[in-house]
Amino acid sequence: MGAGLVAVSCSRTENLQVKAAKAPDPPTVAVAKATTEDLAHNLILTAEFKPFQEVDVMAKVAGYVKKINVDIGDQVKQGQLLAVLEIPEMIDDLTRAKAAVERAQAEVARANDELKRAQSAHEIAHLSFTRLSAVAKQKPGLVAQQEIDDAQSKDLVSEAQISAARSNLTAAEQQVHVNNAELQKLKTMYDYAMVTAPFAGVVTKRYADTGSMIQAGTASNTQAMPLVRLSENSLLRLILPVPESVVPTIHIGQQVEVRVPTLTRTFSGRVARFADKVMYSTRTMDTEVDVPNPNRTLIPGMYAEVNLSVASRHDVVAIPIPAVEAGSDPSSGQVTVITPDNRVEVRQVKLGLETSTKVEVRSGLKEGDLVVIGTRSGLEPGQEVRPKLTTMGAP
Missing domain, CATH: 2.40.420.20 (conserved putative lor/sdh protein from methanococcus maripaludis s2 fold)
Incomplete structure (x- = not known):
């Protein structure tokens, strides 16, 4: 019987061990x-860097290039002299205008003298008429009436001559103003022979050489040749086509991240302006981002990816x-x-x-x-x- 109990006990132990072995581990x-x-929903838009401003520098007057001081890649400051034009006929025009001013001034002096002479003649004629009139009143019949009438006539004539002399003097003075204005105009035009930079930037293209004939770039119907092309690259702009759904989130001054794949660098930018109108053809709104470029690391034409924050939570x-x-x-x-x-x-x-x-x-x-x-x-x-x-x- 003891052997039976031992056998049963062993059997139960084996069953418990089997059940324990079969219990699976937690998955x-x-x-x-x-x-x-902090979370942010960003929109990645691609655009091409453009100069903040770019212009083909034209000459306002026609002439030959006497000297050109810049070439491609040169950094220039605002007002710096880029080129000098030679305009021989304008020097003759200046000489003629100066002579016209001097002649007009001489006419003023002559008209002033004529006025003084007319005033002197009037004083004598008026004095004579006054004396004769006084004598005629004191002693009637002593002076003939014809003589008194002649004196009065001369007085009136001399007075009219004063008015005419004053008119001549005014006309001469006005002519001086006209001639001075013409001289100033020619001086201004002659100053345009000195072609200067309208803003600080870099010369990206040179069109003319020394001796080139440059036409005045003042008429839209003339094919005038520029001197150089100037770009302001210290500040660049990106024009982004922002989708219509994102337009309400755009605001001036918004900070954005600008990634340039070719440089594997990220720059900071700012939303500076937008069209405030969605284009019908693309359902997008042109939005401009300004990117400072003080070291000229970025070059216009490079592609950039702008990380535009649409929404954020903190x-x-x-x-x-x-x-x-x-x-x-x-x-x-x-x-x-x-x-x-x-x-x-x-x-x-x-x-x-x-x-x-x-x-x-x-x-x-x-x-x-x-x-x-x-x-x-x-x-x-x-x-x-x-x-x-x-x-x-x-x-």
């Missing part, structure tokens, strides 16, 4: 931790996008949470801003919660699991 699931961070709870099962609308979803005792729990969450890798959770989770990011098939609420923390990419 391992990949999880991520809910974190508090200090929000975020989880990886694969952790969310879509709900009935974009603002709701479902996540599988691993509790502190390693049990499965399904929660409904409210969602917010979504980036390329993460999504904002407005309610339903707190910082530090573990959410399943791998496959959730086969997991049941309350089931024990073994969580394995996995790091996802940055937002």
Whole structure:
């Protein structure tokens, strides 16, 4: 009988060991931790750098290039002398205009003398008429009436001559003003023979050489040749075609990141201006970003990728996008949470801003919660699991 009890006891021990061997280990699931961070929804747009301003420098007067002081690649300052034109006929015009001014001034002097002479003649004629009139009143009949009438006539004539002399003097003075204006105009035109830089920049093209004939670039119907092309490259601009859906988020002064693939560098830029109108053909709005380029590292023509921030959230709870099962609308979803005792729990969450890798959770989770990011098939609420923390990419 003792042998029987030993046999039964051994059999039970073996059964318990078999059952213990058959009990499965908790499954391992990949999880991520809910974190508090800043999220931003960015739009990448590509554009080509353009000079802030660029102009073909024209001559306002026609002439031959006497001297050109710059060449391609030269940095120039505003007002710096670029070229000098030779205009021989304009020197003759200046000489003639100066002579005209001197002649007009001589006419003023002559007219002034004529006025003084007329005033003197008037004083004598008026004095004679006054004396004769006084004698005639005191002693009637002593002076013939004809003599008095002649004196009065001469007085009136001399007075009219004063008015004429004053008119002549005024006309001569006005002629001086006219001739001075013509002389000043010619001097101004002659100054245009000195072609200067309208702004600080770099010479990107040279059209003319010494001795070249340059036509005046003042008429749209003439094919005038420029002297040089000048570009302001210390500040560059990017013209971005912003989609219609993003237009409401654009504002002046908005800071953007500008990545230049050829340089593998990132620069800072600022939204400086926009068209404030959506083009019908493309449904986009031209938006200009200014990028400072003080060291001339960037070159017009380079392509750039602009990281335009469409929306942003600060200090929000975020989880990886694969952790969310879509709900009935974009603002709701479902996540599988691993509790502190390693049990499965399904929660409904409210969602917010979504980036390329993460999504904002407005309610339903707190910082530090573990959410399943791998496959959730086969997991049941309350089931024990073994969580394995996995790091996802940055937002």
